[in-house]
Amino acid sequence: xxxxxxxxxxxxxxxxxxxxxxxxxxxxxxxxxxxxxxxxxxxxxxxxxxxxxxxxxxxxxxxxxxxxxxxxxxxxxxxxxxxxxxxxxxxxxxxxxxxxxxxxxxxxxxxxxxxxxxxxxxxxxxxxxxxxxxxxxxxxxxxxxxxxxxxxxxxxxxxxxxxxxxxxxxxxxxxxxxxxxxxxxxxxxxxxxxxxxxxxxxx
Amino acid sequence: xxxxxxxxxxxxxxxxxxxxxxxxxxxxxxxxxxxxxxxxxxxxxxxxxxxxxxxxxxxxxxxxxxxxxxxxxxxxxxxxxxxxxxxxxxxxxxxxxxxxxxxxxxxxxxxxxxxxxxxxxxxxxxxxxxxxxxxxxxxxxxxxxxxxxxxxxxxxxxxxxxxxxxxxxxxxxxxxxxxx
Numbered sequence: 001x002x003x004x005x006x007x008x009x010x011x012x013x014x015x016x017x018x019x020x021x022x023x024x025x026x027x028x029x030x031x032x033x034x035x036x037x038x039x040x041x042x043x044x045x046x047x048x049x050x051x052x053x054x055x056x057x058x059x060x061x062x063x064x065x066x067x068x069x070x071x072x073x074x075x076x077x078x079x080x081x082x083x084x085x086x087x088x089x090x091x092x093x094x095x096x097x098x099x100x101x102x103x104x105x106x107x108x109x110x111x112x113x114x115x116x117x118x119x120x121x122x123x124x125x126x127x128x129x130x131x132x133x134x135x136x137x138x139x140x141x142x143x144x145x146x147x148x149x150x151x152x153x154x155x156x157x158x159x160x161x162x163x164x165x166x167x168x169x170x171x172x173x174x175x176x177x178x179x180x181x182x183x184x185x186x187x188x189x190x191x192x193x194x195x196x197x198x199x200x201x202x203x
Numbered sequence: 204x205x206x207x208x209x210x211x212x213x214x215x216x217x218x219x220x221x222x223x224x225x226x227x228x229x230x231x232x233x234x235x236x237x238x239x240x241x242x243x244x245x246x247x248x249x250x251x252x253x254x255x256x257x258x259x260x261x262x263x264x265x266x267x268x269x270x271x272x273x274x275x276x277x278x279x280x281x282x283x284x285x286x287x288x289x290x291x292x293x294x295x296x297x298x299x300x301x302x303x304x305x306x307x308x309x310x311x312x313x314x315x316x317x318x319x320x321x322x323x324x325x326x327x328x329x330x331x332x333x334x335x336x337x338x339x340x341x342x343x344x345x346x347x348x349x350x351x352x353x354x355x356x357x358x359x360x361x362x363x364x365x366x367x368x369x370x371x372x373x374x375x376x377x378x379x380x381x382x383x
Contacts, residue, residue, distance in 0.1 A: 011340040022218040032251035100252045100276045105353030107276040191283045194330035
């Protein structure tokens with residue numbers, strides 16, 4: 001091949017078919033941009049709604065709790081809802097996608113930082129997302145178990161409940177730290193490979 | 204009323220920029236995705252990013268460099284994320300354009316084959332080299348490439364020399380492979 005002029009010629013002569021009409025593309029662009037905004041808004045609303053429900057339900061359960069320990073545990077779970085939404089809104093915003101009109105080097109660095117931030121956030125899920133409600137549930141269960149013991153009732157339902165809580169929280173932990181983090185790491189590593197490939201790779 | 208006018212202005216601006224750069228965006232998409240539908244999807248994603256970025260554009264950089272920044276940034280995000288698409292690229296590569304049946308049919312066929320090799324070679328370049336190559340082939344100057352990529356103009360020239368050599372080698376080896 002192929003001096004530079006020939007390269008330019010080959011590049012510019014390529015036939016990619018007629019581009020979509022401007023008005024049609026505008027409709028698609030607006031729809032895609034709106035869909036993205038709607039998705040983000042819906043996610044934020046969903047998280048806030050779940051947290052509000054969690055807080056309301058466990059505040060009610062705390063009010064009806066048989067003793068102070070169970071009440072304290074349920075209040076911890078209720079407070080966890082507010083805490084989790086605070087963390088998602090506060091730290092989740094830091095992980096938003098970088099602005100697309102930055103220079104490519106700046107964008108790629110920002111994209112890498114975003115991946116690192118998301119990975120860190122997910123790796124710490126056990127501390128800010130799982131531990132507060134889990135500890136609250138354990139305390140509440142201990143309180144209920146104490147109340148039952150005092151009434152000479154069976155305690156085994158509390159043991160089963162704790163086993164179920166542990167299994168559910170363990171599953172959430174595995175999904176976040178195992179699956180989601182691995183997925184993000186794969187994407188980050190692919191980006192790094194794209195940015196750092198040695199000359200002559202892949203051909 | 205003011206908001207409505209702003210939206211109308213944005214629409215007009217979008218249409219003007221898109222009409223002007225649509226063929227270039229299609230070529231750019233071809234440097235990232237082989238399958239026709241993936242290229243279309245990428246152009247649409249770039250158009251959506253353009254629509255979102257338009258209200259904030261204050262003309263600090265030229266329209267062309269601004270648009271290429273958006274386009275390449277959207278493309279690099281897409282290729283990192285789209286694992287399934289990448290796998291499909293192998294099986295659903297776009298069919299080559301049919302050459303004309305006229306007297307130059309053989310030459311057209313050869314040119315098309317070379318073009319296909321060029322695109323394949325560009326797609327296999329590391330991202331930074333691919334971006335510089337596309338911008339260069341689109342006729343941007345060294346200073347403009349620096350404005351888009353952030354890579355200093357001197358380094359762009361050095362890299363282009365290396366990239367051209369790499370592309371030449373790649374196409375030769377593909378030609379040799381096809382000739383066997």
